[in-house]
Structures are given as C-alpha cells and as structure tokens.
Amino acid sequence: xxxxxxxxxARGSRLSRGQRANLHGxxxxxxxxxAIAVVILVPFFAVVVFAFADFRLIDIxxxxxxxxxxxxxxxxxxxxxxxxxxxxxxxxxxxxFTTVGVIAGGVIVALAMRKPFRGQSVVRALFLVPYVxxxxxxxxxxxxxxNPQYGIVNAFGTQVLGWSSPIAFLTTKSAQIGxxxxxxxxxxxILFEIWKSAPFTFLFVTARLQNVPAELEDAAAIDGANAxxxxxxxxxxxxxxxxxxxxxxxxxxxxxxxxDIYLLTQGAGGTEVMAVKVFKxxxxxxxxxxAAAYGLxxxxxxLVFGVxxxxxxxxxxxx
Amino acid sequence: xxxxxxxxxxxxxxxxxxxxVAACSGGGGGGGESSGGDAGTGGEPTGSVTFWxxxxxxxxxxxxxxxxxxxxxxxxxxxxxxAMAGADQDQALVTGAASGNVPDxxxxxxxLSAWQTQGLVDSDAATAVIExxxxxxxxxxxxxxxxxxxxxxxxxxxxxxxxxVYRADxxxxxxxxxxxSLDELATAAQTIHDEQGITGMAFGTQVGTTSATEAIExxxxxxxxxxxxxxxxxxxxxxxxxxxxxxxxxxxxxxxxQFDVTSARATYLNxxxxxxxxxxxxxxxxxxxxxxxxxxxxxxxxxxxxxxENSGFITVLDESNPSQYGxxxxxxxxxxxxxxxxTLFVEYMLSDGYSAMLATAPEGRIPLRPGNADNxxxxxxxxxxxxxxxxxxxxxxxxxDELVASLGEGMNAVSRWGFGTDDAVLAGEAFAQNVxxxxxxxxxxxxxxxxVVNEMAVQVQALQDDLG
Numbered sequence: 001x002x003x004x005x006x007x008x009x010a011r012g013s014r015l016s017r018g019q020r021a022n023l024h025g026x027x028x029x030x031x032x033x034x035a036i037a038v039v040i041l042v043p044f045f046a047v048v049v050f051a052f053a054d055f056r057l058i059d060i061x062x063x064x065x066x067x068x069x070x071x072x073x074x075x076x077x078x079x080x081x082x083x084x085x086x087x088x089x090x091x092x093x094x095x096x097f098t099t100v101g102v103i104a105g106g107v108i109v110a111l112a113m114r115k116p117f118r119g120q121s122v123v124r125a126l127f128l129v130p131y132v133x134x135x136x137x138x139x140x141x142x143x144x145x146x147n148p149q150y151g152i153v154n155a156f157g158t159q160v161l162g163w164s165s166p167i168a169f170l171t172t173k174s175a176q177i178g179x180x181x182x183x184x185x186x187x188x189x190i191l192f193e194i195w196k197s198a199p200f201t202f203l204f205v206t207a208r209l210q211n212v213p214a215e216l217e218d219a220a221a222i223d224g225a226n227a228x229x230x231x232x233x234x235x236x237x238x239x240x241x242x243x244x245x246x247x248x249x250x251x252x253x254x255x256x257x258x259x260d261i262y263l264l265t266q267g268a269g270g271t272e273v274m275a276v277k278v279f280k281x282x283x284x285x286x287x288x289x290x291a292a293a294y295g296l297x298x299x300x301x302x303l304v305f306g307v308x309x310x311x312x313x314x315x316x317x318x319x
Numbered sequence: 320x321x322x323x324x325x326x327x328x329x330x331x332x333x334x335x336x337x338x339x340v341a342a343c344s345g346g347g348g349g350g351g352e353s354s355g356g357d358a359g360t361g362g363e364p365t366g367s368v369t370f371w372x373x374x375x376x377x378x379x380x381x382x383x384x385x386x387x388x389x390x391x392x393x394x395x396x397x398x399x400x401x402a403m404a405g406a407d408q409d410q411a412l413v414t415g416a417a418s419g420n421v422p423d424x425x426x427x428x429x430x431l432s433a434w435q436t437q438g439l440v441d442s443d444a445a446t447a448v449i450e451x452x453x454x455x456x457x458x459x460x461x462x463x464x465x466x467x468x469x470x471x472x473x474x475x476x477x478x479x480x481x482x483x484v485y486r487a488d489x490x491x492x493x494x495x496x497x498x499x500s501l502d503e504l505a506t507a508a509q510t511i512h513d514e515q516g517i518t519g520m521a522f523g524t525q526v527g528t529t530s531a532t533e534a535i536e537x538x539x540x541x542x543x544x545x546x547x548x549x550x551x552x553x554x555x556x557x558x559x560x561x562x563x564x565x566x567x568x569x570x571x572x573x574x575x576x577q578f579d580v581t582s583a584r585a586t587y588l589n590x591x592x593x594x595x596x597x598x599x600x601x602x603x604x605x606x607x608x609x610x611x612x613x614x615x616x617x618x619x620x621x622x623x624x625x626x627x628e629n630s631g632f633i634t635v636l637d638e639s640n641p642s643q644y645g646x647x648x649x650x651x652x653x654x655x656x657x658x659x660x661x662t663l664f665v666e667y668m669l670s671d672g673y674s675a676m677l678a679t680a681p682e683g684r685i686p687l688r689p690g691n692a693d694n695x696x697x698x699x700x701x702x703x704x705x706x707x708x709x710x711x712x713x714x715x716x717x718x719x720d721e722l723v724a725s726l727g728e729g730m731n732a733v734s735r736w737g738f739g740t741d742d743a744v745l746a747g748e749a750f751a752q753n754v755x756x757x758x759x760x761x762x763x764x765x766x767x768x769x770x771v772v773n774e775m776a777v778q779v780q781a782l783q784d785d786l787g
Contacts (some may be wrong), residue, residue: 058438058654061419081785148525148576149586166576171526173760268527268753269760283410284751286433288417 050292051075057286074293084294087277088301094190094261094273095254101194102250103243106201111231114209131199139263142192146170173270185269189261193254201246208242209235248309255302274298366657367397368664369422371411373648375402378709379679386672393667396660412439412653423656424664429464429647429738431472432747442470444652448665449474453692458730461647461687463739473649474665477677477684480645480729481537483633484587484595484605489515490631493593500637501541504594505565508572511593519572521583522596524759530579531756534596536736537644538566541636546736546746546755552783554755555769555776563768570763577763588626590616598645599726600683605630606717608708627717634725635732642734647687674701681705682714685730699727745783754778 015023054071055063078084113124130138145151146169154166167175172184212235220230258275261267267276274294281291372383380402387398403411405428415421416439434440449457449471461475483504490497493511498504508519522538523530536546544559546552553559570577575586580597587595588604595601604612605626607619618625635641650665652658668676669688677684681702689699703723704713715723737746749755755775762771 056436056438057413057416060417077785082781083785147582149578149582154576165573168525168577171528171577173526173757175760176764265527268525268757270757280752283406283413284433285748286409286413286437286439288413 047292047295050288051296053289055289057288060288074289075296077290078293078297083272083277084297087272087274087294090186090270091255091273091275093186094193094257094271095251097190098193098197098254098257099247099250101190102197102201102254103246105194105198106203106246107205107239107243109198110202110205110209111235113206127202128199130196133196135196135259136263138192138196139260142188142264143170146188168269170265171269183270185265185271189264189271192264193257193260196260197250197253201250204242204246205239208239212238244313248306251305252302255305256298366660367399368424368657368660369399369401370664371401371403371408371422371425373403373405373408373426374679375404382679383676386668386675389675390664390667390672393671394663396663398664409433416653416655419655421653421655423652423661425651425653426476426648427473427651429461429473429649429735430747430751431465431649431651432467432744433751434651434653435467435472436744439653440472441652441654441656441658442467442472444656444658444662445473445650446471448650448652448662448669451662452666452669452688456688456691456695458687458689460731460733461649464647464735465649466739467743473651474669475687476648476650476669477687478645478647478730478733479598479600479683479685480634480643480726480733481533481596481598482601483520483636484597484601485631485633486593486629487631488629489517489593497631497633498636500639501538501562501565504541504636505568505572508569508594512572512574515593516574518574518586518592520569520594520596521573521578521586521592522569522594523578523580523583524570524573525577525579525756526759526763527753527757528579529753529756530583531577531759532750532753533580533644535566535755535759536750537596538562538569540642540644540734540736541640543640543642546749546779547742547783549740550742552776552779554779555773559772559775560769563762563772567762567768570759584612585615588612588614588616590618598683599685600680602682602714602718603680603707603710606707606712608710608712632718632722634722634729641732643729643732644735645730645733646735647733648684673698674705677702678705680708682707685726687730689727703727745779745786748782748786749779752782754782 049065049068051074052070052072053063054069054073109127113120113127145153148154148166148168151166153169154163157163158166167184169188170185174181175184176182216234217230220234225233256275257273258279261271261273262276262279265271267273267280272280275298278291278294278298281287281294285291370383370387372380374380374383380400384400387400391397401422408425408427412421412425412434416437421439431440435442445465449462452474454462457475458478461478462471465471465473465475485497489511490507493507493514495507495510498507504520510519511517512519523532523534525531539559539562542558542562542565544554544556544562546554574591575582578586583592583595584597584601584604586592587597603609607614607623607626614623614626616625622628635643650668652661652665670691673686673688677686677698686698686702689695690697703715703720706713707717713723714726735746736750737743755778758771758775758778761774762768
C-alpha cells in the first residue's frame, strides 16, 4: 500500500479523453449520490438494523454494530400479531380501491373535458383544487363537514333525508345497509383519497390526450365507427402506457399513505393501515424495534408488487 | 476480515451520526445542554431544567412560567416551560431519547408502562424525591398507580375524578330520583330522552376514540367490572355484560349521535342534556368562568348561575361499588436528565410552589400530596380556597364544602383497571390503543352485550399474547 500514490498518478496520466470525461461526470454527480446515501440508504440501513436488534430505546445513542444482540423477535412478533394482518388487509383494500377510483375518476373527467366548451379552463382549475389544497386543510374541511353534531352532511341527512340519527362517518367501523356490511370509515378515507388525488391522474391523462392525433379519430369516423367504438378502439389504447404508470405510482403511494388517514381518523373505525400502525408502534408503544420490523415487512410486500408489475409490463411490451 | 471490521465500525459511526443529526433537527428541546449538573462536584447544582407540561392553555402557561421564575430566583436554576400535550409528549420523548436529548421533567399521566419498558424513566430519581418529601405525605392510591415492578416511576402531583353532573330541575320534572346504580342511571337517561325529547346523558361515545375509552372504563367500573384480574382477562364477565347493556342504553339516549368529550360538554352547556359524564374540570365551565366554553342555554341569558343552581353531582354512583374513574398527573424524570436540578425543581413544585401550581386549574387539579410532615393537610386546605379560572370563586364558594370534601376523598377511591398491578402494561396498552372502544360499533347496532364483551375479551387476549 505504501507505493499506492505513485501507481495512481501513473495511471491517472494514462487516462484517455473518454475516461477523463467519465470521471468528470462521476465527480459532478457525486453530491447527488451522497445525498441519496445520507437521506435514503443510511436511514434504511438503520431500519434494517433496528428490526433485527434486541435493544431498548434508551440504548440507541450508545448502540454500535459490534455490541448489538441480534434477534428475530421483532420480525417474528410482527407476523404473529393479529394487528399486523388486519392492518395489512386494510392497507390492501385501501390501496386497491383508491387506485381504481383515482384512475377511473381521473380518466372519466379528462375524457369529459376533452371537447372545448365555455368556461372549460375555469372548470379545469376548480377540479385541481383538491390536489392543490394542503392535506391538513382538506382533512379539516372533511372532518368538520362529517362531524356528527355540527357537520353539514349529518344536518342534511337528518333534516332532509330523514336519517333517524347522525352517522359518525369517521369512527364507525361497519354498518348494516340492506343486509350488507359496509365499512363506513374505510369508505370515507378511500373517497377522500379519490377526491384528493384524481386530479393528478386527470392532469397526466389530459396531457396524453392532447397528443392523440385527431386524424386517427377522423379516419375511424369516416369508416363508420360510432363514438363508443372510437373511444374503445382508438382513444383508450393510447392511454394504456400512461395509465399503467399511474396504476403503479398510485398503488405505491396509497399503500404507504399515512397523512390523509391519520389526519382524518387517527386509525379509528377500522382504518388502521400499515403506515399508521408503524407510527403507533413507535409513539404509543415507544417500541422502535417493532416499528422497524413492521416497516420492513411493508417494504418487502411493496417490493413483491413492484416486481410483479415489472414482469407483467415486460410481457406486455414483448407482445 | 480486518477490512470488514473497519467497514462495519465506520458504518456504525455513520449510523449514529445520522441518527443524531436527524433527531436534533426534529427535537429542539434544551435538555441536551443542561447536563452541567451531572458533574456532581458537590457544589450548587447548575444548568437548567426543561419542563414539559400538558397544561398548554395560555393563562396556565403564564402561571406556570411565573412559578418557574420564582424557583429560578431562589435556586439560580433556569427553567424552560414547554407546552406539550400528552400525545405529543409520547412522540417527542421517543425521538428525543433516540438522540440522547431528553427534557428534565415531564408532567404526565400514569400510563408509564411503555416508557418504563424502554428504559426511558429514571425511577431512582423519582424514588429519591418521594422519600425526601416523605412517602406517607402522598396519596397512597396515586403512589400505587405509578409503581411498576416494585419501583416508583414518577412523583404524583395532582389528579381529577369523573363526576356525573345532572340537571336537578329536569329530573324533578320527570319525577325521577337521583340514580344510585348504573342500571338506574341508564333507565333515567332513557326516560328523559323518551319523554322530554332531549339527550339523556352526554358522554364520550365515539367509536374507537380516547373519549369513549375513558367513558367505558368509567361506567363499567360502576358494576364492579374488571378488565383483567391477576393476568386473566375478565372483561367478558357478567358484570361487564351488564355494564355494556347499560352503556348501549345511555349511548342511545343521545339526540345528536355519538359524542366526544368536547361536544358532550357543549351539549350540556347548551341545556340539551340531563346528565353529563365529565371530569372535575367541568366545575368552572358550569359557572360560566371559562370564556372558551360559554354558557349557551336559553335560560343562561337571564341567569348566569343557571347551571350552578340547577346542577347536582354524583361522585359515587353505586355505594356497593364505590370506585371512581380518574387520573393523575405525575412528574417524570427521564433517564439522562439533569437529575440534580430536576430533583430540586420537582421538590419545589410539590412544596413551596405547590399551591400556585394547583391554582392554575384547581377544579381539575386535586392535590395528591395533601400536606407535609408538619401539617398533614396543608395543601389540601389551601386548595379548597383557590379561586377557579382567575376568579375569586372557589369550588367551595359555588358548590358547597361537601363537594370539596368528597372530591378530596374521591382521589382515595380512584380506581383504574390494572394500574399498580402486574397487569399495568396490558391495561395501559389496551387503553392507549382504544381496544374496547373499537368494539362499540357492534354494541350500537344491537348486538347482544354479552357477545360484545366476549369480543372485547378476544381482542384484549390478542393484545396480551402480542405483549408476551
């Protein structure tokens, strides 16, 4: 190792122009690698360590890799807990329904607003309001409107629709309607997410629609295709790629959503999704190890979905 | 292998560094700099004390700061009073402890099992304070609450109990006598609702919320129902099923759906309920002394004292089960705090500064250290004369000395599921996670109360299995 510097200089002088350019590139992009390492890789590494370590919160400042007692208790404890599985199924339901709702809502509105009409830009801007609104403001508006005592929804329901008593929308786990069991609070948080995120889909789909050549549709119309056929065979196929990307993004975002649910219900009424559960393990139980284990399982499950999606996508592209 | 060791230790250093940076940017408390007193040189304690208080209202903050300033003037120890509600304390202490930056004194409820399990609480410091002030000068019940694994985890300060407030005029109109059991209370509430068309009893009934969790324990205690007895979950007992049935009746007596504590209070103050289950904190509001919770009832416009004149109080509902729901606030000294200065501060807050501290909200802060060695009832006597909400009217002035006496005694009858026993952790977790309150849905939709408490037992059992 003593003569390393000389070797390095010698090698450096023999760099070709291309190699030097590459080195330049690496040096220039180094800060972003550093940032990624500091804000993503190292914290993730810490989560992995915490998930497999046997320690108390008070020990963390003195924790070092040499002295950690490794254990599988945290990850095993998470799997054997009924709360884990109920949080997982709630999360899957939530992610699936918000994804479908957000995509369908966004596409429908984008299609409806395709043809120019008077006041189109105003309607478009209004439709974006939920997406632009800070989540805390949006959640407060919903909480106020749905309040059992002074909310406008319950006032309308009891005074106009003739409900016998107000409904606690944000805390009612399930209600019987016509023999069906309806998860009330879960539906409300799903609707909230659809209302809040559909504009995002709308923006993407609108942008894509503007690039659909008008000639294609004109040609189909001349060939005698009606509006429904033009939509099904010309327009929608064009949207496939953008919708696939949106489905993936939306599912990942919904799967790990914390803000919206926590601000609306704090996880009450059967809306305790994985992210809320992780937070509660951390703050209510002060159990960092268990919270890390829950988080790690969440990542693993998300990874499975990501890989499945990538495989499905590749096969479609190959066809 | 050598290289591996170096990489791992570098990673460990980086890990520790990043954790510290992350925690510091979030925390911001002054605890980190206050370790000057740890040197233990034998001289005067130095440094400062960071004190987290859940009494966050501006008037109460100002009053607490004044007491802290007095302490600073006497000892030279600076005090930073930080407003932090109970739930925020959980979060802030967890992140603070991970970075070694903790406050020196935290005023907290007795649900200390989570903190104790994680080693966050300095029980030696708490025990030292209790012994130096004299364990026999404290309320025994309050000491039991914070006794985990045979050691005091905190120093009891003050507490409140639940009261059932009733409208004597409405009960007279309906020809009802004051109920003396949970069954009678439920029947009375239903009668009022059916005959007079207003809410029978307003109390925390919102599914899955802390309001409802408190209300469940408060009412279920009245039939002698226990969550857990010596490690066995007993929430499915016949007493509990009876209480659940009464709870359903009481909840159904609402005219306005499910309440949380805030809307329950507003309903009573609006004259729309005959009964209200609330903590002793209601006493100043009833007299119209709290500008944030004004009296809005029709009769109140002409008569400010309407509720004082027409309200009665039930402290012990059922003489055969004289247990009252209540809670305490306790001074917690976290592990890693400036122990010496914190000890002096807590001792001051429970002696010279005690009455001033209780005076910030006397109706909800009943002393848990009634007196000192010289005068065993000094602070309790003082407390009885303290004016509420900045007025010169004390509880005794408005409601009579009988209520003062029964509140003071009430602290001895305070009963909480599991606290002070080996089941404290399970009871604390069930409370914090609102396990019982999540099952109210089924109760409201007409499921048999026995089935509901059976399901409650299943959920508590699952929690017990998780805890191991």
